[in-house]
Amino acid sequence: MSTSRRWLVTASPHLGSPESTQRIMWSVIGSIVPICVAGIYFFGPSALLVLLAAVLGALVTERVFGKRGTLGDGSAVITGLLLGLTLPAGIPLWMAFVGSAFGIGFGKVIFGGLGQNPFNPALLGRAFLQAAFPAALTTWPTNTGADGTVFSHFRLDRLGEWAALRGDNFALPFMRPEVVDTTTSATPLGIAKFQGLEEVQKSGIEMSDLLLGSTGGCIGETAGVLILLCGGYLVLRNHMNWRIPVSIFVAVALLSGVFQLVDADKFSGPLTMLFSGGLMLGAVFMATDMVTSPVTHKGCWIFGIGIGALVVVIRYWGGLSEGVQYAILLMNAMVPFINRVTQPRVFGTRVQKVRVTA
Amino acid sequence: MFGTLKMHLGRFRHGVHPPEHKALTSHLPVRRLPFPDEIVLPVRQHAGKPARPIVKPGDRVERGDMVAAADGWVSVPIHASAAGTVTDVGLWPHQDGSYETAVRIAVDPNSAQAPRARLIPAWEGLAPKAIVEAVRHGGVVGLGGAAFPTHVKLSPPEDKPLDAIVINGCECEPYLTTDHRMMVDYPDRVHHGIRIMMRVLGVDRVLVGIEKNKPDAIERMRETAPKDLDVEILPLRVRYPQGAEKMLVEAVLAREVPSGGLPMDVGVIVQNVGSVASIAEIFETGLPLIERVVTVTGRGVKKPANLIVPVGTKIRDLLEACGGLTDDAREVVSGGPMMGAAIANFDAPVMKGTTGIVVLRDVDCEERTQMPCIRCGHCLDACPVFLNPQVLGKFAMNSRYDEMADDHHVWDCMLCGCCSYVCPSHIPLSQLFAASRTALRKSKATA
Numbered sequence: 001m002s003t004s005r006r007w008l009v010t011a012s013p014h015l016g017s018p019e020s021t022q023r024i025m026w027s028v029i030g031s032i033v034p035i036c037v038a039g040i041y042f043f044g045p046s047a048l049l050v051l052l053a054a055v056l057g058a059l060v061t062e063r064v065f066g067k068r069g070t071l072g073d074g075s076a077v078i079t080g081l082l083l084g085l086t087l088p089a090g091i092p093l094w095m096a097f098v099g100s101a102f103g104i105g106f107g108k109v110i111f112g113g114l115g116q117n118p119f120n121p122a123l124l125g126r127a128f129l130q131a132a133f134p135a136a137l138t139t140w141p142t143n144t145g146a147d148g149t150v151f152s153h154f155r156l157d158r159l160g161e162w163a164a165l166r167g168d169n170f171a172l173p174f175m176r177p178e179v180v181d182t183t184t185s186a187t188p189l190g191i192a193k194f195q196g197l198e199e200v201q202k203s204g205i206e207m208s209d210l211l212l213g214s215t216g217g218c219i220g221e222t223a224g225v226l227i228l229l230c231g232g233y234l235v236l237r238n239h240m241n242w243r244i245p246v247s248i249f250v251a252v253a254l255l256s257g258v259f260q261l262v263d264a265d266k267f268s269g270p271l272t273m274l275f276s277g278g279l280m281l282g283a284v285f286m287a288t289d290m291v292t293s294p295v296t297h298k299g300c301w302i303f304g305i306g307i308g309a310l311v312v313v314i315r316y317w318g319g320l321s322e323g324v325q326y327a328i329l330l331m332n333a334m335v336p337f338i339n340r341v342t343q344p345r346v347f348g349t350r351v352q353k354v355r356v357t358a
Numbered sequence: 359m360f361g362t363l364k365m366h367l368g369r370f371r372h373g374v375h376p377p378e379h380k381a382l383t384s385h386l387p388v389r390r391l392p393f394p395d396e397i398v399l400p401v402r403q404h405a406g407k408p409a410r411p412i413v414k415p416g417d418r419v420e421r422g423d424m425v426a427a428a429d430g431w432v433s434v435p436i437h438a439s440a441a442g443t444v445t446d447v448g449l450w451p452h453q454d455g456s457y458e459t460a461v462r463i464a465v466d467p468n469s470a471q472a473p474r475a476r477l478i479p480a481w482e483g484l485a486p487k488a489i490v491e492a493v494r495h496g497g498v499v500g501l502g503g504a505a506f507p508t509h510v511k512l513s514p515p516e517d518k519p520l521d522a523i524v525i526n527g528c529e530c531e532p533y534l535t536t537d538h539r540m541m542v543d544y545p546d547r548v549h550h551g552i553r554i555m556m557r558v559l560g561v562d563r564v565l566v567g568i569e570k571n572k573p574d575a576i577e578r579m580r581e582t583a584p585k586d587l588d589v590e591i592l593p594l595r596v597r598y599p600q601g602a603e604k605m606l607v608e609a610v611l612a613r614e615v616p617s618g619g620l621p622m623d624v625g626v627i628v629q630n631v632g633s634v635a636s637i638a639e640i641f642e643t644g645l646p647l648i649e650r651v652v653t654v655t656g657r658g659v660k661k662p663a664n665l666i667v668p669v670g671t672k673i674r675d676l677l678e679a680c681g682g683l684t685d686d687a688r689e690v691v692s693g694g695p696m697m698g699a700a701i702a703n704f705d706a707p708v709m710k711g712t713t714g715i716v717v718l719r720d721v722d723c724e725e726r727t728q729m730p731c732i733r734c735g736h737c738l739d740a741c742p743v744f745l746n747p748q749v750l751g752k753f754a755m756n757s758r759y760d761e762m763a764d765d766h767h768v769w770d771c772m773l774c775g776c777c778s779y780v781c782p783s784h785i786p787l788s789q790l791f792a793a794s795r796t797a798l799r800k801s802k803a804t805a
């Protein structure tokens with residue numbers, strides 16, 4: 001045994017779990033990819049372009065303004081993809097780029113980078129875009145992949161329809177986007193909000209459309225069941241706190257259920273509420289962002305219930321058809337407070353009486 | 359919310375389950391190591407005050423002779439673990455990296471290593487106080503790592519009535535199989551020790567907690583359990599740090615030891631199986647605590663083994679007796695890998711509290727890059743004391759030690775390492791807490 005060897009002398013523990021932050025981030029990315037693929041299937045190459053532009057915006061900003069060597073942690077890619085998924089496929093690419101650059105720059109880098117930001121950067125980027133370009137963000141192209149005929153029958157004529165751009169993706173910054181000849185369709189929530197519930201029935205949107213994603217909407221918001229599956233995978237790998245989406249679902253379902261009982265003509269019911277708009281994507285992938293959600297389990301329940309309640313309130317009574325992003329951002333702001341009031345009770349501080357029978 | 363509904367025995371909450379790595383040695387019966395050429399006995403190898411040396415260079419000692427006397431009540435004497443000549447009483451490398459007064463004995467190669475003629479006391483005829491006295495003179499300490507003097511534990515104050523003894527056979531640290539083999543190879547001795555403890559403490563209920571990954575130990579302990587006593591063998595789910603006293607009491611009795619308190623505050627004393635056996639040994643062989651079982655293991659050592667080792671054997675000699683180290687051995691840890699200390703100088707000797715030596719290879723201790731905290735909350739889920747390591751870590755990195763103590767219970771931290779183990783950002787949380795407490799102690803001392 002040679003003593004000239006250099007021995008490692010570190011403090012305990014000398015073992016570590018194989019988990020790492022990079023691995024968590026990349027497995028989140030892996031679970032978002034199927035949703036992106038679905039988005040491309042539904043909305044054509046435009047969806048792919050928008051996603052790429054958003055990711056590029058995030059990466060460039062992170063590289064230029066962030067700390068060195070943080071690209072590999074994958075968190076900027078997540079922000080880019082998530083933002084891209086919440087945009088309509090027809091949006092000009094430069095807007096997607098600017099949105100995620102804003103999200104990373106003002107949502108994350110100025111707070112000190114990974115782990116320091118109070119708000120979900122993707123949602124912040126989207127809120128910015130919504131404020132700056134409201135029209136572009138609410139122009140919903142029609143979902144062409146939906147009926148499957150394009151692919152299953154491989155009809156070249158329909159394929160062209162699928163492959164067509166869904167809007168003026170290549171519009172230059174601040175040029176008034178030309179009115180491109182594209183079919184748009186309203187989202188179920190938009191119809192319910194601005195035209196009334198009967199119109200939803202008349203428009204022929206079925207529950208199965210909502211579950212499977214064959215409705216109008218943002219790139220990644222429509223395929224509710226797929227989002228649930230991808231989230232389930234993350235839960236199994238312990239990369240997601242299931243309490244957050246579950247509490248959001250429960251709160252939304254209970255509240256909207258009650259209101260539906262009160263007035264079924266005015267308020268949409270639980271299933272529609274759960275599977276329409278950005279709720280699935282928001283609940284499963286945005287609200288669960290580890291950095292911007294509470295660290296305690298009790299806190300996660302409170303956080304989720306808060307989001308669920310806010311979503312219902314905003315959707316029913318707010319000026320917008322969609323409330324998920326603001327609900328999450330508002331609750332993000334509450335997280336430090338929630339963490340503080342939900343500190344676990346330290347072992348051995350229970351007031352207890354032990355009867356010793358000696 | 360559910361914490362108060364403790365219908366479910368056999369578990370404490372939180373903790374982690376690292377890979378066990380016990381198969382390296384769990385099947386190997388304990389065997390005896392030949393005496394080394396030299397024995398080094400540090401005077402500080404138990405909790406409490408160090409012992410005072412009573413020999414000088416040139417003195418001849420026999421196996422079992424006292425070489426250092428206890429200094430006060432919370433202290434124990436130290437005995438020669440081999441016959442030979444005292445060569446030095448001076449500073450010698452200690453496992454913790456410092457130098458400490460130690461008695462060095464050149465082992466007599468011609469000695470039969472037979473102890474002096476002695477009286478073997480029969481405890482059945484002794485008063486509890488006299489039994490405790492015999493244990494005290496035998497230098498017995500807890501063998502689970504902390505090395506707390508056993509006679510102190512056996513003398514609870516009058517105002518703390520006890521109604522149960524919990525025997526710790528969890529051995530929740532990965533790699534170690536010391537207690538495991540003790541229960542498989544010497545179950546009668548463990549039960550003998552339990553009988554003595556019951557007599558001393560006047561307690562008639564004993565629970566032996568053994569993790570389920572040691573089915574042979576559970577079986578052997580059940581087979582050999584005395585029929586006339588209330589000794590219950592409880593298989594426990596495998597979970598680190600179940601061997602921590604407070605967690606074990608929670609798991610087997612659903613009693614929460616108060617913060618800053620001891621198990622006796624809830625009517626329990628906890629003793630490790632090895633320590634129980636060494637109580638019995640005093641009355642079986644008449645010899646003090648001069649040897650113990652040590653697991654030498656890890657994939658960095660060529661022939662892992664469970665060995666009976668004379669206390670004072672240098673780690674260097676111990677490793678050589680196990681075939682030496684592999685070429686990719688990188689770190690040598692005394693104790694388990696979760697809480698054990700890395701050894702810098704292999705001249706440091708095995709002490710009464712040394713449970714095992716684990717040799718890790720390059721691949722076992724790859725350097726991990728630290729990332730910013732992503733507030734995943736995994737550390738809160740792991741902490742068995744229900745602290746918030748995330749916040750504590752943030753404060754520690756900003757040197758806000760007073761807040762850690764005043765608002766975030768840093769003194770309740772057991773330094774078990776669960777938080778560091780799970781942190782995906784590889785933040786050395788428990789290490790930071792240990793350093794923060796050192797800083798707090800210092801500032802208190804100078805204040």
Ligand code: SF4
Nearest residue numbers: 731732734735737781
């Ligand atoms: S486990 Fe690490 S990254 Fe996660 S909250 Fe705790 S300190 Fe932060």
Ligand code: SF4
Nearest residue numbers: 741771772774775777
């Ligand atoms: S080292 Fe301290 S803070 Fe970390 S898990 Fe153990 S008791 Fe909790």
